[in-house]
């Protein structure tokens with residue numbers, strides 16, 4: 001793997017590069033490999049995985065490809081600070097804290113509540129040691145209020161919404177489909193009939209769907225829903241896909257006259273349980289599988305629930321003989337915070353999340 005000098009998207013649609021900023025953060029292509037480590041648990045040995053967990057030694061997962069566009073855009077606009085908002089265990093806040101710091105931005109993060117887990121504790125310590133300013137929001141209204149306050153406090157702020165979900169960011173996963181297509185062309189894996197991934201803001205799902213359309217692939221993207229239906233549904237996925245496609249057409253001469261069909265996708269609803277971040281029995285049971293698969297501790301919000309959904313799909317009669325690709329979105333690379341004392345590095349508002357041992 002190596003750091004790319006330009007995205008495949010720019011090579012394919014050169015006029016995009018005149019309109020959009022981009023900076024290299026990712027080592028690509030990320031490997032595709034069979035999920036042999038958990039073949040017994042899946043009851044299948046022919047499921048593939050795309051290892052976006054390895055995309056950067058600093059921090060991996062599905063935010064990195066997006067930030068190649070997002071941070072470059074913030075730089076292009078001359079912004080010096082980034083304000084973002086997410087749950088207490090937010091992967092996008094971690095990515096913002098780490099890559100923001102590496103590229104010279106001051107980062108402020110506002111947090112809303114989610115169930116306490118060990119992953120959450122680790123995420124907060126990563127954010128703190130990366131030097132992010134941490135602001136506790138709690139409930140949704142207070143979080144919005146405090147986010148606006150942080151944004152307005154000083155000039156020069158760039159805002160990254162929860163999930164880093166905007167059309168600029170989504171380009172990262174349109175690009176990723178072209179990367180996969182080259183791997184298929186080289187014979188590293190067969191063309192997938194199904195691509196499975198956990199879905200929150202739907203940005204990654206919609207972008208992969210657009211990429212499949214541009215490639216002329218018939219692949220169906222299956223999003224394992226990890227938020228409530230009000231946040232992830234046919235309307236939101238459709239809106240994100242249309243918004244991203246419109247943005248691409250507006251920015252590219254090559255695409256301006258092109259039409260594409262709606263993306264081919266489906267949502268799986270069975271893995272969520274009570275809501276975003278809440279452990280379910282099935283997800284807790286799947287956590288050791290994350291460890292086996294990626295060599296890092298799992299978490300319930302995305303990775304464990306995604307595996308629960310994947311397993312259900314892989315075992316269903318309808319997918320027999322089909323090529324399934326699990327697009328792994330969790331990072332296996334994180335700064336080691338095992339020796340860090342939370343009561344020293346964290347603001348007092350966050351200390352309560354370290355009193356007592358979480359269930360998972």
Ligand SMILES: *Cc1c(COP(=O)(O)O)cnc(C)c1O
Pocket residue numbers: 061062063091092163165198199200201202203204205302303329330331
């Ligand atoms: C952010 C994140 C997702 C959700 O991606 P969306 O594009 O917001 O749907 C899934 N998995 C992991 C591990 C994430 O960090």
